[in-house]
Amino acid sequence: MADRARPPSVAGKVMAILDAFATGAGRPNLSEICRRAGLPLATGHRLVGELVAGGFLERVPDGTYRIGTRLWRIGSQAPAVTGLRELALPHMEDLYEATHDNVQLAVLRDGRALFVERLRGTRSVPVLTQVGAALPLHATGAGKVLLAFAPEPVRERIIEEGLARHSARTITDPDELRRSLERVRRTGHAVTRDEMTLGAASVAVPVHDADGAVAAALSLVARSRSADVRRLLPPLTTAARALSRDVAAHWRGGPSAQRNAGA
Structure with missing residues (x-):
């Protein structure tokens, strides 16, 4: 029971944010990312900002986000690809x-x-x-x-x-x-x-x-x-x-x- 109550790790939160892009359904804004990831807006804002700074996500001028080139380069090496x-x-x-x-x-x-x-x-x-x-x-x-x-x-x-x-x-x-x-x-x-x-x-x-x-x-x-x-x-x-x-x-x-x- 204690494990179930344990809050998600930082890695788990980051994975949830990246998984918000898995459907390929357009470019989500910050609110939509947080909704899909099940995260508070403040937490999502901080982590998304770090992912943008690291090149894993990109912020579009209209306020939406897309997969960054760094994450794309990593993913493109998967054997299925x-x-x-x-x-x-x-x-x-x-x-x-x-x-x-x-x-x-x-x-x-x-x-x-x-x-x-x-x-x-x-x-x-x-x-x-x-x-x-x-x-x-x-x-x-x-x-x-x-x-x-x-x-x-x-x-x-x-x-x-x-x-x-x-x-x-x-x-x-x-x-x-x-x-x-x-x-x-x-x-x-x-x-x-x-x-x-x-x-x-x-x-x-x-x-x-x-x-x-x-x-x-x-x-x-x-x-x-x-x-x-x-x-x-x-x-x-x-x-x-x-x-x-x-x-x-x-x-x-x-x-x-x-x-x-x-x-």
């Missing part, structure tokens, strides 16, 4: 040249879709995704692929935790989502329209590791009105197959490696 991004970028660049739509790469981390790379052109539809953003699995094309091929206990836990509505077309009914995920497993791809962002549609397919497990999801995001699965799916599938071959040959950071290491 480095090796996979290096392997994926040539295939993502080819895919962008073939479609001129947003190209995204995501992995499953902590019950969300963590986007580790993104290519976007000047003519592409605006999207919420940023490198390092963690978005809900049930409302994104890449997320649905990752959720569909996740182990059943993981999938059910995420569904039972609740399905937040992000637009009028977000699937929030658990049984409807289960049927949608079954279609993803059956067809090998996911399609979303206006489920995360109005006006945006996505098509996503799995990327496999050496043991055949789904290591990541590769997706295209286009305007809902012009998104044609028949146009987008062939080059997307071709790129994912090529990337899967490279991942199987050269990358050891996927689900199979994590299981073998006891993660």
Whole structure:
């Protein structure tokens, strides 16, 4: 009981502040950071100021905050980012040249879709995704692929935790989502329209590791009105197959490696 009553350590408070940026949902102001971190405003103001001074956070002129370059450099060295991004970028660049739509790469981390790379052109539809953003699995094309091929206990836990509505077309009914995920497993791809962002549609397919497990999801995001699965799916599938071959040959950071290491 004494441990439960013990106030959070300074390190715990700092981690809570940094975790306030984990959703990737815009740039929070100080009040929002403190609310997400569960900290008093005075405490948050002091610690956020120290993180800004150290380069871990940056204060924007409008009073909001974003991840600083020092923290980004540290985070970019994570195995989920480095090796996979290096392997994926040539295939993502080819895919962008073939479609001129947003190209995204995501992995499953902590019950969300963590986007580790993104290519976007000047003519592409605006999207919420940023490198390092963690978005809900049930409302994104890449997320649905990752959720569909996740182990059943993981999938059910995420569904039972609740399905937040992000637009009028977000699937929030658990049984409807289960049927949608079954279609993803059956067809090998996911399609979303206006489920995360109005006006945006996505098509996503799995990327496999050496043991055949789904290591990541590769997706295209286009305007809902012009998104044609028949146009987008062939080059997307071709790129994912090529990337899967490279991942199987050269990358050891996927689900199979994590299981073998006891993660």
